[in-house]
Amino acid sequence: MNAAPTGKSGAAGDGLNDGSREPTVDREAWESVIGLEIHVQLSTQTKMFCGCTVTFGDPPNTHVCPVCLGHPGVLPVCNERAIEYATRIALALDCRIAERTVFHRKNYFYPDLPKAYQISQYDQPLGLGGHLDVELEDGSRFTVGITRAHMEEDAGKLVHAGGASGRIDGADYSLVDFNRGGIPLVEIVTEPDLRTPDQARVFLVQLRSLLQQLGVSDVNMEEGSLRCDANVSIRRPGDPFGTKTELKNMNSFRFLQRGLEAEIERQIDTLEAGETVVQQTVHFDPASGAVSALRSKEEAHDYRYFPEPDLTPIELDAEYVERVRESLPELPAARKERLMEQYSLPAKDAAALAGNKPLGDYFEELAAASGDARTAANWVLGDLSAYLNTSGVEVADCPVKVAPLAELLGLVDDGTLSGKMAKEVFETMASTGKDAKTIVAEEGLGQISDLGELETIVVRIVAANPGPAEEFRQGREKVLGFFVGQVMKETQGQANPQIVNDLLRKQLGASGV
């Protein structure tokens, strides 16, 4: 693995990462147990409990009001859209929706938490007991239990100036941006059903895709609208759970996997050395690949949860839940089945398209516009995806829209362009924004398929080369290549090769009679 930290440090079991390991350790003898806690920022227009606009990247403290700044005397009022979004998430994860759900106060002091309590949910969350079926890249499937999905508000964002740690201790000063404070969150907690860092990553990828399809969040890990904490422990298979540690704020799929790998390695080393794993929060540094413990003082919390008296319990009747359920878009698993059925796509292609909503939508529009689903799938998963991945452009911002691409596919279908030429035209479309026909005309790329035009050229060339023509008639098939080359030369490579072949055979045969 690539995250192996180096250097011996500190006493073992003190939570510091200790990279040195005995070559004799049998890592396969350990099984890891992983559960995730995912925070999803909802893409509502306004915050959870006030009217401030939900934004990202605006100047600090420009979307704040007395309520989200926790001024004396303010009261929260629940955002109905946030409840609807949270219900969507809980339903998509197959959770039971509580008929009556209650907000609690989670009390702790921190400068990014203006009221010194977070309005969250405790023993009566919105959704309980769901699951998500996940498919690995090799097609194997596993199910991850969802313990709960609950609503809460986000905290503000701290910026620490000075100090080496990048944390509040040791900073020269710290600044707080409350634009994020009060943005609605849904926290999804999984059962400890994941067994490998790879499974954890794939689960998160597929959960993200699900959330994206629900249209409830931007699910952007870099911007923090999707955040993931992981609880991990190791054990000998069949043993009870070991002591877990918590990895905080894994802000990319790759870091989640690497962080888990590093932490599992550390735990194995710790136990193999005869020491014990301490329950604590560990921090993964993507730059060094090492894990380190946060100071345990920061986690000695008794949150003193109690029901939020400023908010009335939310009653969600069956009618409401049904209405939300009916409004759910097609979810990835169902879409994959439908894509296979409707377009006769192979499972792998259908899964890839179903797992990425914008790409899947693009495909379906292209299939409709071009009338050739297989070719459309090949293009969307091939050239289009390659372009998007290389350029880092989102599907929505792709310069090649569905209609122009359908037109390009039409040019291949009618023989105007070869497949190879079409790829080049696509590149030009993407870089210039021009449509295919314009590019073909400007660059003189059209494949000559006009029988009359090609026949004239073929007749002329055969007539001009009586020697090779005779050789062909004697049975030297190879000479045909010479003639094809001559025609291509004449047409600057734009002749349809199949038609040229047919015409040459006909002409060479005819002139021999």
Next chain:
Amino acid sequence: MSAAGGGAALDVTTLTAYRCRELLARGDVSATELTRAYLDRIAAVDEQVQAFLRVDESGAMAAAAAVDAKPRSGRQPWEGVPIGLKDIFCVKGVETTCASRILKDYIPPYDATIIAKLRTAGLIFLGKLNMDEFAMGSSTENSAFHTTRNPWDFDRVPGGSSGGSAACVAASEAPWALGTDTGGSIRQPASLCGVVGLRPTYGAVSRYGVIAFASSLDQVGTLTRDVRDAAALLDLIAGRDAMDCTSTGLSEPAGTPGRADLRGLRFGVIEEYMGEACRSGVREVFDAAVDSISALGGVCEVVSLPSVERGVAAYYLIAASEAGSNLARFDGVRYGHRTEHSEDLYEMYVRTRSEGFGPEVKRRIMIGAYALSAGYYDAYYAQAQRARTLIIQDFARAFERFDFLISPTSPTVAFEIGERAADPLAMYLSDLCTVPVSLAALPGISIPAGFSAGLPVGFQIIGPHFSERGLLNVAYALEQSLDVNTVAPLAETAG
């Protein structure tokens, strides 16, 4: 002489808010003259009463001048009538401290909903009134700034926590005032100061912008000279508020109480409050008021509500738990006091809060933290909530038999300053008769019923949820029958 007096000093001790409204409507006085008269009264007596934390003379005079600039025909009914405000209400641009050092110099960036309503109605804000710090107390002795005196005897407390509001009305420093009642903080000081104090049903009035003590109990209410003023002020502040999702408003406006008799009404005398906790002087005044009810045609019978004896214990656990959480926001990060001496975040929190909060507030924060902490939650907070449920059920059962319940408001008359300050438990028992009403979210009113050794005695009437209209009519009928003087003889006492 005419109250207007053409430049002669206006005798504000004779005025109710209704009377102010009449004088203004007739043009007998201008809003400026009326406001000036109250400011002069404050200047004359508040050095002794100390009801106000801050008098906003310039703001009040400017607002009065703005009213006078309008033609009388274009004014709203209560436009130009002054009012005093407990320092717990956020008033945009006006220092609001909740009588705490931790909020000294805090200027709210917004108006409480009720303040916005009164502003729209054209009332003149005279200033901010003293209270126990964060409304925790029954005497105003817990104010970080000073203790308010009882206008009937300057050596005695005015009650609390809305002691400044009650004293200012009793001393005629304002025709009426707003207070808040969590466990009795309007009714008890009203009782001790000989004025009318109304706590509406929980939810009748918005709490938005009211600095929270205990969210499930806090309710805004009125301190007035008489019952009609209480009804009028309630109608000005009541209503559902989109900013407070626990608010519901009233089911019907209180209107103008005018009931003359109590025929056909059944009154339950709460047995648990008739025991030895009720001092003899108080008991006699109470009994006389019960006789008046009977004379007005009402039927009085004793009723037992056994669970109310759990009220004080349940109240102090629930209120402290909510308070500990509500007051956690005063951390020195964004506003209010911040210690000047701290090396790190933790020390900043500890010192800021140690310096900013007074001893009673600290005591309740600690009780609250304890009651909610892991391992104790069930034994304390959850148990207190169960007791609260029993109290709610007892009241509900009683209201099946009775239209209203009655009791003394406070077991005693005003006690001496310092008498209970060192004994929190004795202080907590001041709320014995008022706390269960708060726990059950019911409306209750205290009206002056007479005197014991020259000190006012209050009479509490409790109604079912949202029965304010009926409650105020009953209180009005009894008030007319009892005809108790509500003007504290300040001049004589003050010498």
